[in-house]
Amino acid sequence: MDVKAVFQTLAKxxxxxxQTLSRKPEPESVTDTEGSVNDYQEMxxxxxxxxxxxxxxxIERTLGGNNRTHALDLCCGPGHLSICLKKFLxxxxxxxxxxxxxxxxxxxGNATRERVAYGMTFSQRDVSKPNLTNGRLFDLVLMANAAxxxxxxxxxxxxxxxxxxxxxAEGVIFVTDLARLKNEEIxxxxxxxxxxxxxxxxxxxxxxxxHAAWLPSELASSIPSTSDRTWFSxxxxxxxxxxxxxxxxxxxxxxxxxxxxxWLQSGIFPNTGxxxxxxxxxxCLYGGTVELVxxxxxxxxxxx
Ligand SMILES: C[S@@+](CC[C@H](N)C(=O)[O-])C[C@H]1O[C@@H](n2cnc3c(N)ncnc32)[C@H](O)[C@@H]1O
Numbered sequence: 262m263d264v265k266a267v268f269q270t271l272a273k274x275x276x277x278x279x280q281t282l283s284r285k286p287e288p289e290s291v292t293d294t295e296g297s298v299n300d301y302q303e304m305x306x307x308x309x310x311x312x313x314x315x316x317x318x319x320i321e322r323t324l325g326g327n328n329r330t331h332a333l334d335l336c337c338g339p340g341h342l343s344i345c346l347k348k349f350l351x352x353x354x355x356x357x358x359x360x361x362x363x364x365x366x367x368x369x370g371n372a373t374r375e376r377v378a379y380g381m382t383f384s385q386r387d388v389s390k391p392n393l394t395n396g397r398l399f400d401l402v403l404m405a406n407a408a409x410x411x412x413x414x415x416x417x418x419x420x421x422x423x424x425x426x427x428x429x430a431e432g433v434i435f436v437t438d439l440a441r442l443k444n445e446e447i448x449x450x451x452x453x454x455x456x457x458x459x460x461x462x463x464x465x466x467x468x469x470x471x472h473a474a475w476l477p478s479e480l481a482s483s484i485p486s487t488s489d490r491t492w493f494s495x496x497x498x499x500x501x502x503x504x505x506x507x508x509x510x511x512x513x514x515x516x517x518x519x520x521x522x523x524w525l526q527s528g529i530f531p532n533t534g535x536x537x538x539x540x541x542x543x544x545c546l547y548g549g550t551v552e553l554v555x556x557x558x559x560x561x562x563x564x565x
């Protein structure tokens with residue numbers, strides 16, 4: 262099967278279609294069953310590494326020469342991205358929060374196994390609750406692949422409010438996630454294709470996630486109106502199944518100040534399929550739209 266051609270056909274269909282797929286929240290917002298945690302443990306062997314490399318690349322391009330000292334990974338799951346922040350972006354410390362005790366235990370085990378446990382801490386925490394970090398500040402706050410797990414946009418707004426309280430003045434906030442496609446047929450075809458290497462259980466989880474995903478306009482609407490940051494929303498061209506919302510200091514008006522690196526040489530990808538998925542995703546993301554959704558210089562007030 263010519264995967265690229267099938268994607269192109271899906272992209273054409275999605276472009277023409279009306280948005281008829283409404284959101285269905287995740288059946289379980291917190292992932293704490295043994296089966297789902299075990300499935301998620303396998304992600305570093307799959308195309309999901311393309312998603313992780315895109316997130317790392319986005320961070321690297323946005324940070325430029327900025328500090329890479331303390332990172333906070335919200336809804337860290339089994340810590341795959343937290344570990345990548347340490348291994349590939351050389352963060353001194355990485356703190357991961359997740360509400361699932363099984364995910365936290367898995368993250369601790371993975372960090373030890375990967376020999377990066379020094380400087381990494383994982384704790385069970387509801388990221389939508391107040392006083393998330395009790396005043397501790399981070400120069401990167403990330404929530405990847407998890408906004409769709411939150412039951413409502415009000416929960417996402419609370420997380421962004423806490424993220425803003427937890428980031429240094431020069432720091433950056435990233436929310437990266439799946440994005441809902443236009444209708445059920447396109448979504449099912451996309452999941453069969455992109456999740457071809459997954460088992461049935463994982464593929465069903467992937468489909469649930471695509472149903473629960475926010476549209477970029479919905480996600481952007483959750484930015485607190487009190488935010489004094491400048492926020493950009495990134496949407497892919499062609500088949501927009503992935504998105505990013507980035508909050509940078511108000512006085513900065515350029516999103517990308519750094520260069521990417523050659524991720525194909527980094528050792529993050531387990532196979533050539535994941536490499537191809539990464540090239541496809543970066544082509545669609547950097548060729549897509551970067552929209553200024555809130556200008557901190559115009560609208561912001563300091564969040565208390
Ligand atoms: C799809 S996983 C993403 C894991 C990780 N960020 C990654 O990209 O590999 C979503 C995670 O969000 C966690 N989660 C959902 N709601 C949460 C909440 N309110 N507070 C903390 N974690 C939450 C789930 O337990 C799950 O581990």
